Amino acid sequence: xxxxxxxxxxxxxxxxxxxxxxxxxxxxxxxxxxxxxxxxxxxxxxxxxxxxxxxxxxxxxxxxxxxxxxxxxxxxxxxxxxxxxxxxxxxxxxxxxxxxxxxxxxxxxxxxxxxxxxxxxxxxxxxxxxxxxxxxxxxxxxxxxxxxxxxxxxxxxxxxxxxxxxxxxxxxxxxxxxxxxxxxxxxxxxxxxxxxxxxxxxxxxxxxxxxxxxxxxxxxxxxxxxxxxxxxxxxxxxxxxxxxxxxxxxxxxxxxxxxxxxxxxxxxxxxxxxxxxxxxxxxxxxxxxxxxxxxxxxxxxxxxxxxxxxxxxxxxxxxxxxxxxxxxxxxxxxxxxxxxxxxxxxxxxxxxxxxxxxxxxxxxxxxxxxx
Amino acid sequence: xxxxxxxxxxxxxxxxxxxxxxxxxxxxxxxxxxxxxxxxxxxxxxxxxxxxxxxxxxxxxxxxxxxxxxxxxxxxxxxxxxxxxxxxxxxxxxxxxxxxxxxxxxxxxxxxxxxxxxxxxxxxxxxxxxxxxxxxxxxxxxxxxxxxxxxxxxxxxxxxxxxxxxxxxxxxxxxxxxxxxxxxxxxxxxxxxxxxxxxxxxxxxxxxxxxxxxxxxxxxxxxxxxxxxxxxxxxxxxxxxxxxxxxxxxxxxxxxxxxxxxxxxxxxxxxxxxxxxxxxxxxxxxxxxxxxxxxxxxxxxxxxxxxxxxxxxxxxxxxxxxxxxxxxxxxxxxxxxxxxxxxxxxxxxxxxxxxxxxxxxxxxxxxxxxxxxxxxxxxxxxxxxxxxxxxxxxxxxxxxxxxxxxxxxxxxxxxxxxxxxxxxxxxxxxxxxxxxxxxxxxxxxxxxxxxxxxxxxxxxxxxxxxxxxxxxxxxxxxxxxxxxxxxxxxxxxxxxxxxxxxxxxxxxxxxxxxxxxxxxxxxxxxxxxxxxxxxxxxxxxxxxxxxxxxxxxxxxxxxxxxxxxxxxxxxxxxxxxxxxxxxxxxxxxxxxxxxxxxxxx
Numbered sequence: 001x002x003x004x005x006x007x008x009x010x011x012x013x014x015x016x017x018x019x020x021x022x023x024x025x026x027x028x029x030x031x032x033x034x035x036x037x038x039x040x041x042x043x044x045x046x047x048x049x050x051x052x053x054x055x056x057x058x059x060x061x062x063x064x065x066x067x068x069x070x071x072x073x074x075x076x077x078x079x080x081x082x083x084x085x086x087x088x089x090x091x092x093x094x095x096x097x098x099x100x101x102x103x104x105x106x107x108x109x110x111x112x113x114x115x116x117x118x119x120x121x122x123x124x125x126x127x128x129x130x131x132x133x134x135x136x137x138x139x140x141x142x143x144x145x146x147x148x149x150x151x152x153x154x155x156x157x158x159x160x161x162x163x164x165x166x167x168x169x170x171x172x173x174x175x176x177x178x179x180x181x182x183x184x185x186x187x188x189x190x191x192x193x194x195x196x197x198x199x200x201x202x203x204x205x206x207x208x209x210x211x212x213x214x215x216x217x218x219x220x221x222x223x224x225x226x227x228x229x230x231x232x233x234x235x236x237x238x239x240x241x242x243x244x245x246x247x248x249x250x251x252x253x254x255x256x257x258x259x260x261x262x263x264x265x266x267x268x269x270x271x272x273x274x275x276x277x278x279x280x281x282x283x284x285x286x287x288x289x290x291x292x293x294x295x296x297x298x299x300x301x302x303x304x305x306x307x308x309x310x311x312x313x314x315x316x317x318x319x320x321x322x323x324x325x326x327x328x329x330x331x332x333x334x335x336x337x338x339x340x341x342x343x344x345x346x347x348x349x350x351x352x353x354x355x356x357x358x359x360x361x362x363x364x365x366x367x368x369x370x371x
Numbered sequence: 372x373x374x375x376x377x378x379x380x381x382x383x384x385x386x387x388x389x390x391x392x393x394x395x396x397x398x399x400x401x402x403x404x405x406x407x408x409x410x411x412x413x414x415x416x417x418x419x420x421x422x423x424x425x426x427x428x429x430x431x432x433x434x435x436x437x438x439x440x441x442x443x444x445x446x447x448x449x450x451x452x453x454x455x456x457x458x459x460x461x462x463x464x465x466x467x468x469x470x471x472x473x474x475x476x477x478x479x480x481x482x483x484x485x486x487x488x489x490x491x492x493x494x495x496x497x498x499x500x501x502x503x504x505x506x507x508x509x510x511x512x513x514x515x516x517x518x519x520x521x522x523x524x525x526x527x528x529x530x531x532x533x534x535x536x537x538x539x540x541x542x543x544x545x546x547x548x549x550x551x552x553x554x555x556x557x558x559x560x561x562x563x564x565x566x567x568x569x570x571x572x573x574x575x576x577x578x579x580x581x582x583x584x585x586x587x588x589x590x591x592x593x594x595x596x597x598x599x600x601x602x603x604x605x606x607x608x609x610x611x612x613x614x615x616x617x618x619x620x621x622x623x624x625x626x627x628x629x630x631x632x633x634x635x636x637x638x639x640x641x642x643x644x645x646x647x648x649x650x651x652x653x654x655x656x657x658x659x660x661x662x663x664x665x666x667x668x669x670x671x672x673x674x675x676x677x678x679x680x681x682x683x684x685x686x687x688x689x690x691x692x693x694x695x696x697x698x699x700x701x702x703x704x705x706x707x708x709x710x711x712x713x714x715x716x717x718x719x720x721x722x723x724x725x726x727x728x729x730x731x732x733x734x735x736x737x738x739x740x741x742x743x744x745x746x747x748x749x750x751x752x753x754x755x756x757x758x759x760x761x762x763x764x765x766x767x768x769x770x771x772x773x774x775x776x777x778x779x780x781x782x783x784x785x786x787x788x789x790x791x792x793x794x795x796x797x798x799x800x801x802x803x804x805x806x807x808x809x810x811x812x813x814x815x816x817x818x819x820x821x822x823x824x825x826x827x828x829x830x831x832x833x834x835x836x837x838x839x840x841x842x843x844x845x846x847x848x849x850x851x852x853x854x855x856x857x858x859x860x861x862x863x864x865x866x867x868x869x870x871x872x873x874x875x876x877x878x879x880x881x882x883x884x885x886x887x888x889x890x891x892x893x894x895x896x897x898x899x900x901x902x903x904x905x906x907x908x909x910x911x912x913x914x915x916x917x918x919x920x921x922x923x924x925x926x927x928x929x930x931x932x933x934x935x936x937x938x939x940x941x942x943x944x945x946x947x948x949x950x951x952x953x954x955x956x957x958x959x960x961x962x963x964x965x966x967x968x969x970x971x972x
Contacts, residue, residue, distance in 0.1 A: 013928055193924040212894070216919040237925050252928045266929040273932060298932060308935055315926060340897060361921040362896050364938065371939035 008057020009269060010089070011251045014045065014080070015262030017067040017280060020102075024135035025163070027199040029264030029278045030067050041263075041280055042076050044287040046083050048261045051292060055259060055269060058089035061248035063096075064116075070098035074110035081114025093117055093247045095159075100138040100146035108153035117156035118246070120190070121146055126180035127173045130166045133207065134194075140180070147184045157244050159188035164222055165215040166194050167207040174218050178225035187244035191222050192237045216358065236315045236360060253312045255305070263293070270305065273298045302326075307368045314360055319349035328367040337363055372445050374626040375555045379447045379584060381464055381497075383489055384474035385482035385840065389504040393474060393536035393545070394432070394448060400542055401434035401446070403615055430570065431467075431582050431628045433612040438550045446549060447612075447628040449569065449584070451488070456717030458844065459664060462491055463569045463644045466660055467584035467628060470498040470553030472545065475520055477503040477511035477533070481808065482840035483782040489523060498553045499524050500532065502545060507535040519809040556586075556626030563654040564588030566623075566631075566647040568598070571638055573693040577608070579635040583628065583647060586658060590623040590631065595650040599657040603640045604650050608632040638695040664696035666714025667775065667845070668721055668824050669758045671702050671739035671867065672728070673710030675947060675958060679734055680709045686732035687711060690724060697724060702759065706867040706951045707737055707961070712759055714744075718824055737949075737961050739867050741824045746773040746848055760869040763855045766906045772871075773848040775820040778803065780813060780842045787835040788812050794830055798822035799851075799873060817846060821871070856881055858888065859902040859909075863952045867961055882911040891960045894918035899954050 018038060019030045031037070062084055069077070081094070088094070095118040096111060103121070111119075123143040125131050131138070138146075143160075150158050162177055181189060193215065196203040210218065223233050231239035235253060238246065251258060260267045263283040266275045276283065277294040286293045300308070306326035313320040328334065334350070337343045342356035342363050356363050364370075384390035430450050437443045451464040465471065471492045475481050492499055501520040503513050517531040532548060534541030566583040573579055583590070590596070592610045597603070609632040611619040623629045635641050643664070646657035674683050691697050697720075702712040715721040721741060728734050745757040748770040757763050757772075779800065783791050791814050792802070800816035807813075823843065831839050856877055858868035868888075872880050881903025888901045892915050899915040923934050948955040 190925070193922070195924045212918070212920060219920060236922055249927060252926070252931070258928050260928060264929075266932070268928065268931070275929075275932075304935070307938075308931060311935060311938065312926065312931065342896070358920045358922055359896060359918060361923055361938070361941075362918065365941065365945070366896070368938075369942070370935065371942040 009055050009257045009259050010057055010060040011248060011256060011258035012056065012059050012062045012084070012087070013248075013258055013260040013262075013265055013267075014062065014064045014084075015067065015260065015265040016064060016069040016072055017041075017263050018071045019066065019068045020071065020099075020137060021135070022201070024133065024202040024205070025194055025197070025200050027197040027203075028067070031263075031280050034280065035071070037280060037284070038072055038076055040284050040288075042072070042080060044280075044284040045080065045262055047287040048293065049083060051287075052259055052261065052267075053087070056087060059084070059087045059092055060089050061093045061095070061251060062088070063248040064094075065097050067097075068099050068102060068122075069096050070102040070107060074107045077107070078110045078114050081111065081116065085115055088115065095120060095246065095248055097122060098146070100142040103146040103149055105149060105153065108149055108155065112153050112155060118159065118188075119150050119155045119157075120159040120161060120188075121150070121186075123160045123180075124163045125166065125169075125173075126177050127169075130163075130169055130173060133166055133168060133202075134163065135201070143180075144184065147186070157187040159190060159244075159246070160184065160186045162189060162191045162222075163194050164191055164218045165210050167202075167209060169210065169218060171217065171221060174221050175225070178222070178229070181226065182229055187241050188246060189226060189231060189239040190237055191226070191239065193219060219358065232317070233357075234317050236357060250316070253316050255309045255312050268300070271300050273300055307370060310368050311364050314350070314352055314364060317351070317357075319346060319351045322348050322350060329369040330367055333366040337366060372624070372627070374557065374560075376442060377445045377447070377555055377626045378470065378549050378553050379449060379468045379556060379626070379628055380470040380472060380549055380553055381449045381451050381468045381492075382472045382474055383451065383485060383492060383499075384472075384504075385476070385479070385485045388474055388476040388479065388482075388485070389536045390474055393472070393502075393504065393534075393542070394450070396536050396539055396542045397446075397448065397546065398432065398434060398615060400539070400546065401436045403432070403434040431584075431613055431630070432615045433628070434614070436546050436550065439547055440550075444550050445627070446546070447584075449628060456715070456720045458487070458491075459662065459716075460570070460643055461488055462495075462660065463567065465492050465495050465497060466658075467567050467569045468497055469556055470500060470549065472502050472549075473499050473520065473524065474502045474504050475516055477506045477513045477516055478508045480512075480516045480811065481519055481523065481782065483780050483813075483842040484840060486523070486782065486813070487780060487842040487844070493524065499526075500545070500548045500552055501526060501530065502532045502534055504534055504536050506533045507538055507540065515809055522808070558585065558625035559587045560589065560625040562587035563652050564590060564647070564649045565654045565658055566590060567658050568641060568643055568645045568647060570643060571641055571695075573638055577632045577634070579633045579638055579641050581631045581633055581641055581647065583623070583631055585623050585625050585627050585629075587625055587654070588649070589625060590629075590647070591621060592619070596631070596633075596647050597650045597653055598641050598645045598647055599654070600645040600661050601640055601642060603635065605633045605635050605641075608634050637692060639691075642695055664716060666696065666698050666716060666744075667820060668715045668717055668741050668743060669712060670715075670721060670741040671704060671707065671710050671737075671759070672699075672713050672725065673704065673707040673737045673739070673867075675735040675737055677708045682732065683711065683728070683734055683736070686728050686734060687713070689732075690727060694724075696720070704739075704761075704867045706865045706949055706956070707739070710737075714758065718828070737867075737958050739961060740870050742871060743775050743819075743821045743824060745853070745871065747771075748773070757871075760855050760871050761866050763871060766854070771850050772853045774851050774853065776817055776846050776849050777820050777823065777843040778846050779816045779818045779823065781816075781831065781839050782808065782811055782813050783835055783839040784811050787838055788814060790834040791831065791839055794827070794834055798827060799876075818843075819849075819851065819873075820845070854905050856884075857904045858884060859900070859904060860888075860892075860951050860954045860956065861897075861899050862902075863954075864904075865951050865956075877905055878910050881905075885911045885913045888960055889913040889915055892954070892956055895954060897953065 017031045226239045274295045274297045309325040517528040521528040565587045566585045570582040612629040644661040648654040698714040699711045747755045795816040800818040803815040852874040885901045898917045901913045903911040
């Protein structure tokens with residue numbers, strides 16, 4: 001059984017669930033129209049942090065995700081960051097998500113002063129008609145303005161989120177996004193294929209996703225375009241200028257331990273994973289009463305951990321160390337996958353080829369017996 | 372009872388023309404079933420039968436009826452199965468009767484099966500009483516259909532009874548007609564016992580229960596009896612009548628119908644059509660007409676989950692206890708693993724068995740393409756019976772292949788005659804005759820049975836908007852230019868997809884099938900050629916393109932368990948796939964064969 005890091009958990013996730021509206025593709029734990037609860041929520045969050053801080057070592061990375069973290073407002077963010085500050089290791093990465101339309105100078109000053117080193121802007125698309133499909137509130141102008149403001153505020157690293165394979169998206173639309181990226185010149189890009197997640201509005205509607213060939217073409221166009229612009233395709237959906245990789249995300253893909261606080265947040269401290277229940281009222285009530293929030297727990301046995309390491313470790317472009325991950329359930333598949341040009345093996349290492357990366361799911365299924 | 376006061380009769384009717392309702396009404400009027408106990412359609416005992424509106428198993432019910440002449444009669448209603456697959460059983464039920472009600476829906480008219488069974492009854496010298504049912508329906512056209520019915524049996528339209536079994540109107544007149552128009556039995560009560568078995572069922576507590584009509588002599592409980600064809604001796608543990616539940620009586624005399632509890636352990640020991648006699652004083656000659664039920668349609672049944680193989684075997688064993696016409700033997704397929712080659716009387720019989728296996732025994736099955744039995748003469752002069760395409764000898768060892776032909780009778784409104792003839796021509800039919808029956812045509816073709824077992828009936832119904840009805844009877848084997856069509860996936864032949872087809876249609880079928888397979892087989896990690904071949908020669912090819920993208924979009928700390936579970940779920944889905952070499956084939960692919968014709972049109 002893999003035990004937790006003796007130096008303490010080095011990665012903290014903080015969930016800030018408030019949103020002005022729910023986007024069509026969203027199935028996350030978010031709270032719409034509950035802004036009056038922000039102070040009480042922040043109190044609860046800090047209480048949970050206090051309860052759990054014993055497991056933490058010096059924090060190498062912190063991630064403030066949402067929801068729309070920027071919707072917390074400058075003062076509350078400053079208070080939160082002040083509580084986290086003393087826990088940080090030297091050189092720690094502190095990321096925060098923000099929606100372009102919620103970013104202003106005051107907010108940016110507050111977070112930069114509070115220690116945020118990395119801002120991730122939810123741009124999603126540069127095309128108005130696709131922003132409409134996605135129910136996003138920001139306009140392309142908002143995004144450009146937010147980038148400029150963030151740069152001016154002296155944010156360390158800037159990332160943008162984009163979505164591809166949106167119903168109605170053409171190769172020209174994608175080319176326009178690439179041009180937008182060139183102009184905005186962020187340090188990091190996360191470009192996700194749209195998922196029709198159960199529970200999201202888009203999955204309930206009558207929009208049809210692009211077929212496999214179209215989606216593949218769009219995906220490859222994004223990869224090729226960003227690589228040509230000097231970004232490294234370091235994870236299946238993530239691209240970075242050299243040295244601008246997201247260390248917090250890399251920790252997930254390295255199957256490291258992390259603590260997640262806030263409503264709906266997930267923590268993994270081997271051999272256990274737990275998830276705080278959704279619903280901010282119950283979350284705040286439990287903490288106000290001095291209790292832990294309601295949680296669901298999952299025990300991760302050695303086989304599950306091994307399969308997860310393969311599932312996560314093959315997402316990144318670096319070699320997977322087989323001694324670290326543990327042997328595949330079906331080692332014979334390695335040879336077959338290599339013969340098919342989907343993986344490359346070295347002494348004790350496996351890495352996916354370009355074609356293999358687009359088939360990562362199938363490759364992992366060949367190697368491991370999930371279920 | 373004195374034979375002059377006995378009547379044995381059947382009801383001949385098409386599905387849904389009201390046989391069960393009429394039977395129920397007769398039970399009610401004669402007081403055999405009280406109104407309170409009246410359960411809709413007593414005679415159809417199995418759920419499945421009720422759902423499909425057909426009767427698989429015949430039974431006999433005795434009622435007592437006091438007629439207008441003041442006399443009380445014993446009336447035995449002998450039920451008949453209502454589908455073409457069971458025509459032999461129908462013929463035995465009719466052989467137990469002196470008369471039959473020919474019941475026709477006054478809005479629909481005569482259907483092909485009614486016609487076929489009416490001919491059977493006429494050949495057996497039964498007195499037919501024509502009855503138009505459902506005259507209360509707005510769409511009823513009693514005059515037209517009465518003329519057709521009268522024409523068919525050479526009677527006067529005036530003699531056609533017009534009733535509504537639903538409301539009870541005219542049912543009393545039906546009972547009077549049974550008594551006055553149908554003759555009584557004329558058996559010899561003093562001759563050695565001969566009783567015709569017209570049906571049998573297996574009861575897990577009482578063993579085989581035979582339904583019989585005593586022709587000569589008598590039967591009593593406690594005597595030693597003999598089934599003449601199977602030469603099995605057994606004790607009559609009980610004799611009785613259904614009135615309508617099992618009621619023991621002391622004696623079944625010449626002319627009467629009833630049941631015998633035999634204690635036999637399998638229906639194979641006592642077959643429909645056999646003659647029962649006394650072991651101590653046997654009859655010298657059995658009653659005519661016995662033959663063994665012969666399976667006509669074969670298919671492979673394979674459990675989707677190979678762990679279910681023993682369960683499937685147990686289920687087939689249990690079903691055969693109660694179904695002597697179901698035959699099966701183990702079969703191994705490279706693609707589908709261990710299963711059974713099963714033989715059925717016909718397509719409906721196959722559907723019923725498969726549905727019962729899935730429903731009553733909770734099995735998930737893959738059915739391979741149904742086929743007929745071929746008589747193959749090899750170059751060495753040997754004759755081999757081939758029930759599976761896999762068993763077909765290689766082409767250079769085949770001298771000739773003979774396939775079963777049926778005479779196929781379709782009754783169809785004039786407007787749709789062209790569609791019917793087109794379909795029959797497409798299916799290698801040879802035109803025999805066409806005869807008008809009032810506003811419809813009776814179209815007769817001789818056709819290979821193999822062409823009917825695929826989806827002929829569905830096609831017939833869809834091309835005539837449901838107006839055509841079909842009946843067929845076996846005629847003979849005929850030599851045909853037949854070849855084995857193989858399907859290859861990624862170069863590997865898939866045994867479970869092979870079929871025997873006529874050479875002239877091989878190309879169209881092969882092309883249609885590979886197209887359909889291409890649409891059914893999901894993209895794999897590698898390109899998969901789908902080919903149709905005859906004797907190693909590729910006649911059609913499609914390609915399932917390689918999968919280009921299969922990736923879980925974003926995956927952070929909150930997503931890990933969800934993504935893992937997604938992979939686990941996908942794995943479960945893969946388990947239901949069949950592996951042919953490296954290719955994962957969904958079960959639907961094995962059914963693609965059945966939809967061939969739709970596709971190739």
